[in-house]
Amino acid sequence: MALHQIQSMIRPSTLKEAWKAKAEQCESARFLGGGIDVVLYTPSSVTTLIDLAGLGLSDVREDVSGLMIGGTTTMTEAIESAAVKAYAGAFLIRVLKEVASPLQRNAATFGGTLGSAHPWSDVIPALLVLDAELDVYDGSDRAIGLEAYLEGRGNDVAPIICAIRLPGELRPARGAFATFTRTAFDVGLLNVACVGSIDGGAWKDVRIAVGGTPGLAARLRGVEKGLVGSAADDALIEEASAAAADAIDARDDLRASGEYRRILARTLVGRCLAEISEGSTG
Amino acid sequence: MTIMLRINGVSRTVDVAAGETLLEVLRREGFVGVKCGCGTGDCGACAVLLNGRAVNSCLTLAGKVDGAEILTVEGLASVERLHPLQEAFLDEGAVQCGYCTPGMLMSGIDLLTRNPNPSEDEIREAISGNLCRCTGYVKQVRAIQSAAERMRSGGDDCAT
Numbered sequence: 001m002a003l004h005q006i007q008s009m010i011r012p013s014t015l016k017e018a019w020k021a022k023a024e025q026c027e028s029a030r031f032l033g034g035g036i037d038v039v040l041y042t043p044s045s046v047t048t049l050i051d052l053a054g055l056g057l058s059d060v061r062e063d064v065s066g067l068m069i070g071g072t073t074t075m076t077e078a079i080e081s082a083a084v085k086a087y088a089g090a091f092l093i094r095v096l097k098e099v100a101s102p103l104q105r106n107a108a109t110f111g112g113t114l115g116s117a118h119p120w121s122d123v124i125p126a127l128l129v130l131d132a133e134l135d136v137y138d139g140s141d142r143a144i145g146l147e148a149y150l151e152g153r154g155n156d157v158a159p160i161i162c163a164i165r166l167p168g169e170l171r172p173a174r175g176a177f178a179t180f181t182r183t184a185f186d187v188g189l190l191n192v193a194c195v196g197s198i199d200g201g202a203w204k205d206v207r208i209a210v211g212g213t214p215g216l217a218a219r220l221r222g223v224e225k226g227l228v229g230s231a232a233d234d235a236l237i238e239e240a241s242a243a244a245a246d247a248i249d250a251r252d253d254l255r256a257s258g259e260y261r262r263i264l265a266r267t268l269v270g271r272c273l274a275e276i277s278e279g280s281t282g
Numbered sequence: 283m284t285i286m287l288r289i290n291g292v293s294r295t296v297d298v299a300a301g302e303t304l305l306e307v308l309r310r311e312g313f314v315g316v317k318c319g320c321g322t323g324d325c326g327a328c329a330v331l332l333n334g335r336a337v338n339s340c341l342t343l344a345g346k347v348d349g350a351e352i353l354t355v356e357g358l359a360s361v362e363r364l365h366p367l368q369e370a371f372l373d374e375g376a377v378q379c380g381y382c383t384p385g386m387l388m389s390g391i392d393l394l395t396r397n398p399n400p401s402e403d404e405i406r407e408a409i410s411g412n413l414c415r416c417t418g419y420v421k422q423v424r425a426i427q428s429a430a431e432r433m434r435s436g437g438d439d440c441a442t
């Protein structure tokens with residue numbers, strides 16, 4: 001329904017204009033990407049929206065350094081992109097198709113997703129294991145790793161997310177994603193993203209992220225280290241899955257108990273690692 | 283604020299509040315085929331095509347879509363006949379209470395515009411954001427399959 005507190009909508013044509021508007025109005029202004037979270041979750045203190053649609057941030061490009069997804073690119077635009085399809089065995093497309101419905105994916109943007117950074121986000125764990133970097137603007141252009149961006153949220157005024165950059169060297173790796181929801185349309189009680197490859201029968205370059213714990217998604221670096229260089233067999237997957245269940249910051253919330261989330265983590269991490277292992281050896 | 287919208291092929295100048303949704307604006311302008319079910323993007327009854335893509339109009343701020351092309355269920359039929367997808371919904375018994383139908387049709391149009399020969403899985407995926415509490419979705423899936431066949435064989439253009 002209408003956001004009655006909103007008094008004005010600004011449509012800047014440059015990053016500088018957009019940032020100036022935000023800097024002048026601080027907490028009373030909010031950036032507008034696809035608009036879904038803005039409609040659903042805008043506090044009454046916000047009276048101005050700054051629409052980022054006119055900034056020309058909606059492209060997807062592939063170059064020697066990897067894949068670049070613009071901040072106002074929608075989920076559907078990414079799903080339909082040949083460059084995203086060609087990246088990491090279309091891993092990101094598989095994840096994006098888990099997000100809500102086509103109706104919402106036609107509007108939801110990557111920048112909006114990262115700006116909101118919901119703990120249940122399916123996209124964030126996937127971008128974490130893809131080692132995403134962000135091009136952001138907060139008065140000047142700068143690059144920041146996704147993990148650093150997420151850790152820094154709340155400390156400063158959130159920057160404008162201009163683009164998500166995914167490195168090229170991950171292309172040979174395989175990816176797997178698993179989420180567990182009460183209904184197909186609901187947000188996940190827990191989600192797991194993994195990428196990795198197997199070389200000479202041993203795990204190489206494994207990355208695991210778990211989200212919805214119910215905290216924000218995080219990499220499980222200790223579990224990853226335990227896998228790299230070790231024989232890719234079922235026993236190791238079982239061991240790593242148990243370690244993942246112990247490693248997550250599992251807590252109770254209205255959707256599930258922490259205990260249940262640890263069981264989910266063990267199962268879903270195991271499934272993801274098995275899928276990568278079977279795909280690499282099969 | 284004043285925005286320009288091209289709704290079902292007709293350009294309009296519309297005064298909207300900055301926080302008003304496209305759903306509210308369309309219904310106020312008389313396009314009451316666009317239904318308000320949940321208001322939170324869960325049911326899809328409010329779906330319209332925004333620049334050719336189906337979206338939840340309840341989650342779309344009107345001020346954001348200044349200059350956009352909007353297609354609502356009212357814009358599907360011509361004076362002479364219903365759209366093939368509407369005909370298929372009637373023929374297959376895919377309409378019961380009818381509340382979800384406008385949104386379901388718009389998701390179906392979005393799909394068939396891009397994929398004239400969708401699989402059952404692709405159809406189910408395309409309407410996954412449209413809830414129907416009367417049926418088990420079987421008849422809507424059949425209707426979209428039937429419309430796809432009619433449009434392929436009859437040369438009907440899905441774009442209206």
